[in-house]
Amino acid sequence: MNYMKLLITGGAGFIGSNFVHYWVKTHPEDEITVLDKLTYAGNLSTLDSIKDKINFVEGDIIDEELVAKVMTGVDCVVHFAAESHVDRSIHDPYVFTRSNALGTHVLLETARRLKISRFHHISTDEVFGDIPLEADWKFNEDSSYKPSSPYSASKAGSDHMVRAYAHTFGLPITISNCSNNFGPYHYPEKFIPRSIIRLLQGENIRLYTPGNQVRDWLHVNDHCRAIDLILQKGKLGETYCVGGLAKGISNIEVAHKLLKIMDLPEDRIELVTDRPGHDVKYDVDWTKINKELGWEPQHTFDEWLEQTVEWYKNNQSWWKPLAEESEQFYQTKGEEVLK
Numbered sequence: 425m426n427y428m429k430l431l432i433t434g435g436a437g438f439i440g441s442n443f444v445h446y447w448v449k450t451h452p453e454d455e456i457t458v459l460d461k462l463t464y465a466g467n468l469s470t471l472d473s474i475k476d477k478i479n480f481v482e483g484d485i486i487d488e489e490l491v492a493k494v495m496t497g498v499d500c501v502v503h504f505a506a507e508s509h510v511d512r513s514i515h516d517p518y519v520f521t522r523s524n525a526l527g528t529h530v531l532l533e534t535a536r537r538l539k540i541s542r543f544h545h546i547s548t549d550e551v552f553g554d555i556p557l558e559a560d561w562k563f564n565e566d567s568s569y570k571p572s573s574p575y576s577a578s579k580a581g582s583d584h585m586v587r588a589y590a591h592t593f594g595l596p597i598t599i600s601n602c603s604n605n606f607g608p609y610h611y612p613e614k615f616i617p618r619s620i621i622r623l624l625q626g627e628n629i630r631l632y633t634p635g636n637q638v639r640d641w642l643h644v645n646d647h648c649r650a651i652d653l654i655l656q657k658g659k660l661g662e663t664y665c666v667g668g669l670a671k672g673i674s675n676i677e678v679a680h681k682l683l684k685i686m687d688l689p690e691d692r693i694e695l696v697t698d699r700p701g702h703d704v705k706y707d708v709d710w711t712k713i714n715k716e717l718g719w720e721p722q723h724t725f726d727e728w729l730e731q732t733v734e735w736y737k738n739n740q741s742w743w744k745p746l747a748e749e750s751e752q753f754y755q756t757k758g759e760e761v762l763k
C-alpha cells in the first residue's frame with residue numbers, strides 16, 4: 425500500500441527520528457508531518473538535514489484540538505511518541521500514564537473520527553514482563569501481559585486501548601512490540617549511548633549491579649525496515665514482535681564489547697545500585713514477521729555496535745548538549761557507585 429500523507433508522532437525522538445530519516449529516503453514522494461512535544465528526549469537538531477522535506481509541528485498528543493488539526497487529511501499515523509525511560513518512570517510515574525496511555529487514547533479517538541486508513545502503534549516487549557535468566561523461552565505475539573514498571577504498564581495500557589479501538593470501532597490498526605533498540609540519535613541516558621559517551625569523556629561505564637541482565641538488542645535501522653514492511657504488507661488488526669540477532673548477551677558483556685571496540689582496559693566499569701524492580705531478561709521471537717512478511721535483521725550485533733560507537737565518535741556536537749542533562753538526572757536520583 426502506498427501512503428500519501430503520514431503523521432509521525434514522536435518523530436524528534438530516537439526511533440521516531442530514525443524512522444523519519446528512513447522514510448524521507450525510501451519514500452520521497454510521501455508527505456510527512458511530525459508531531460512532537462520536544463520533551464527533554466525530543467531534539468529538533470536531529471531532523472535538521474531534512475527539515476525542508478517534512479512539516480514539523482511542536483505539540484502534545486494529548487491536545488485534542490491540535491491532534492485533530494494535524495491528523496486531518498492524513499492516510500496513516502505512525503505513533504512513536506511516549507515517555508520511554510524506565511528509570512524516569514520510577515521517579516515521575518504520572519507523566520507516563522498521561523503521555524503513553526491518555527495520549528495514545530486521544531490519537532485513537534481522533535483517528536476513529538477522521539476515518540484514518542492505518543494506525544500503527546509502536547510498543548515494547550517490556551509489556552510482557554521479564555523471563556527468568558535460566559529459561560529458554562521467548563516473548564511472542566501470544567505472550568501474556570505482565571508489565572512490571574510504570575513505563576511498561578503505561579505502554580501495556582496503550583496497547584489494550586489500540587486493540588479495543590480495533591475491536592469496538594473497527595479502526596484499522598497494527599501493533600509492533602520490539603526489543604531494546606540501539607543506534608544513532610539515541611538519547612545519552614540509555615545504557616549503550618551513555619556508556620559510549622562516558623568512555624569518550626574519560627569516565628567509566630556505569631552498570632546496574634550485578635550486570636547479568638540480558639537484553640535482546642535490535643538496531644534501529646532494522647526496526648525501521650520492519651515497520652515499513654508492516655505498513656506495506658502487514659495484516660490489519662495484527663501484532664508483530666520485532667527483535668534482534670543478539671541473543672543471551674548480558675549488560676556486562678555489552679560493556680566489555682564496548683571496551684574492546686574502543687580499545688580500553690577492562691576495569692573501566694563501575695557497578696551502581698540496581699534499579700527497583702529491574703527486569704532480568706527480555707528475548708523476542710520474531711518468527712511471525714519473518715515468515716509472514718520476510719523481515720530479518722541485516723547485520724550482527726557486533727557489526728552494528730561498532731558502527732554505533734563510530735557514530736557517537738563522529739557526532740559529538742549532537743550529543744554534547746544533551747549529555748549534561750542526562751548525567752544530572754542520574755545524580756538527582758542518587759546514583760550510588762558500589763566499586
Ligand SMILES: NC(=O)c1ccc[n+]([C@@H]2O[C@H](COP(=O)([O-])OP(=O)(O)OC[C@H]3O[C@@H](n4cnc5c(N)ncnc54)[C@H](O)[C@@H]3O)[C@@H](O)[C@H]2O)c1
Nearest residue numbers: 434436437438439461462463465466484485506548604605
Ligand atoms: N528505545 C527503545 O529501545 C524502545 C524499545 C521498544 C519500544 N520503544 C517504543 O518506541 C517509541 C519511541 O521510543 P524512543 O526510544 O524513540 O523514545 P524517545 O524518548 O527517544 O522519544 C520519544 C519522543 O516522543 C516525544 N513525546 C513524548 N511525550 C510526548 C507527548 N505527550 N506528545 C508529543 N510528543 C511526545 C518526545 O519529545 C520525543 O521526541 C516509544 O513508544 C517507546 O515506548 C522503544
